[in-house]
Amino acid sequence: MTINQPIIRDLYETITSVAKEATLAAGAVARKGFIEASPETLRTEQKAGFFDIVTACDKAAERAACDIIWSRLPQSRILGEESGWQGEGETTWIIDPIDGTSNFASGLPFFCVSIAAYHAGEPVCGIVYDPMREELFMANAGRLTLNGDIVSPFLRASSDHHVEVLSNAPYEGERPDLEALEAYADLVNSFRAVRRLGSCALHLAYVAVGWVAVAYESKFSAWDIAAGLQLVVAASGQIIAQDANGQRIDPSEQALGAVKRLVVAHAGFDYQSSCLAKLMADGKL
Structure with a gap:
C-alpha cells in the first residue's frame, strides 16, 4: 500500500x-x-x-x-x-x-x-x-x-588561493605523522586561510549558506554530519564522501556510518583543481 x-x-x-x-x-x-x-x-x-x-x-x-x-x-x-x-x-x-x-x-x-x-x-x-x-x-x-x-548562497570565489577552508584536521588524540603534517602544510600553502573552529556541524552549515566556500573533515561520526549534509544538499552544494577504502559513496542515511572522509563545497567551487582533490586521493590527513 x-x-x-x-x-x-x-x-x-x-x-x-x-x-x-x-x-x-x-x-x-x-x-x-x-x-x-x-x-x-x-x-x-x-x-x-x-x-x-x-x-x-x-x-x-x-x-x-x-x-x-x-x-x-x-x-x-x-x-x-x-x-x-x-x-x-x-x-x-x-x-x-x-x-x-x-x-x-x-x-x-x-x-x-x-x-x-x-x-x-x-x-x-x-x-x-x-x-x-x-x-x-x-x-x-x-x-x-x-x-x-x-538562503541563496552566492559564490565569493572558486579557487583555493581566494577562499578559506574549514577543517578540524589534524585531530587530537593521535600525534600526526610526517605524511599528515605534509598534507596539512599543503592546505596552509594552498588556501588563503585555514580555519579550525571545533564544530564539524557548523563547518557544514557555514558552507551551505555561503559564508565559507569549502570544508574538509576526516574524523567524525554520523551525528556530526547528518544534518549538515542535508543543508549542503538544499544549497545545491558539492559533497564528496569516501569510505575507508577511498571509494566515493553516496552519504545516505544507511551509509552515514561508512563515510570516513568528506569535502563539502559551494556548487561553483573548483574542486578538481583544488589541493583537496589530491588530499582525498592520498588519504593522508
Whole structure:
C-alpha cells in the first residue's frame, strides 16, 4: 500500500515541526548551561580519551530533545551521541546535542545542536542550531533557510588561493605523522586561510549558506554530519564522501556510518583543481 502524497506531506511537516522544537529545547539547555556554567553543568567524563569528553549538559540537552520526540512521535528510532540507538519506527533521528563539546566546556561560545530526521530512509529535514548566536540553519522540502529566511548562497570565489577552508584536521588524540603534517602544510600553502573552529556541524552549515566556500573533515561520526549534509544538499552544494577504502559513496542515511572522509563545497567551487582533490586521493590527513 502506497501512502498518498497529502498524508506524506502532512507527516513530513509534523516531523519538521518536531525537529525544530527538539532542537530549540536542546539549544536552550546548552545555552543556559554555558551562561550559568558551574561544576555541575561542566562535570565531564572521558570517552575515547582526554581529547574526547562529554559533559552533564550534553546528556541533559539530548534528553530534552528525545523527550519532545518521544512525546510527539513515539514511533521513532533515535541515534543520539550520548545514548546510542533507542526506539523503533520508520522515522529516524540522528542527534548531536552539543557539537563542539570541548569549546563548550572551555568557555568558547562556538558549538551547536545538530538534528537530522529521516522517514523510511528518505531525508526529511536537517537542523543545525547555534544557541549562542541564535542562528538556526534548516533544510526541508528542498529549501535552505536561516532563521526562517530563504538562503541563496552566492559564490565569493572558486579557487583555493581566494577562499578559506574549514577543517578540524589534524585531530587530537593521535600525534600526526610526517605524511599528515605534509598534507596539512599543503592546505596552509594552498588556501588563503585555514580555519579550525571545533564544530564539524557548523563547518557544514557555514558552507551551505555561503559564508565559507569549502570544508574538509576526516574524523567524525554520523551525528556530526547528518544534518549538515542535508543543508549542503538544499544549497545545491558539492559533497564528496569516501569510505575507508577511498571509494566515493553516496552519504545516505544507511551509509552515514561508512563515510570516513568528506569535502563539502559551494556548487561553483573548483574542486578538481583544488589541493583537496589530491588530499582525498592520498588519504593522508
